[in-house]
Amino acid sequence: MSIDRGLLATLEAKPGKEEELRAFLEKGRELAAADAEIRTIDVIAVK
DSSP states (O other): OOOOOOOOOOOOOOTTOHHHHHHHHHHHHHHHHHOTTOOOOOOOOOO
16 A cells, blocks of 8 residues: 655744653654554654
C-alpha cells in the first residue's frame, strides 16, 4: 500500500514553553507509533 496523504504542522513554542511543547510532541509520537495504521512518522525540530 502506498502513502497517499501527509500532514505538515508547524508549531512554535511561546517563550518559556519550549519544554512543554517538546513533551507534547514526544507523547504524540508515542501514541502514533502505537497505532498500527500509521506507517511513517517524520519529525523535524528547529531551534
